[in-house]
Amino acid sequence: MGTTTQNVAALARGYPYTIQLQVRPDSDDDISPFPEGCTLIADVAVYAGGTAVATLSTDDGTIARIGDDTIELRIPAAATKRLTNTTAQIDVVRTDTSPDQWLGLQLSLPVIQPITAGRAES
DSSP, X not given: OOOOOOOOOOEETTSOEEEEEEOOOSSTTSOOSSOTTXXXXXXXXXXXXXXXXXXXXXXXXXXXXXXXTEEEEEEOHHHHTTOOSSEEEEEEEEXXXXXXXXXXXXXXXXXXXXXXXXXSOO
């Protein structure tokens, strides 16, 4: 997997945020990163190496496998409310392998403070 930079919608503090990630293999011989039945976790932190404000997982539905090369991250409002920086750091780990496998998929998402505060958490 190589490095890709894309412009994405900013994560609004205090609101739920959903993003789909598609990983394209370097070659046709590469194994699909998200095979059926795989289990995944992803920590959401204010900075790399910092304390996680949330842990997303396939077990609780905050990570959804869409296909062999695509997942969806669903960050709840309660977690985005705890982001105090202008960026959120996220990486993804497969937990159905032994040992767990860091996939080299790391995100840095922009975080903004909205003018209108969210009324309900999800």
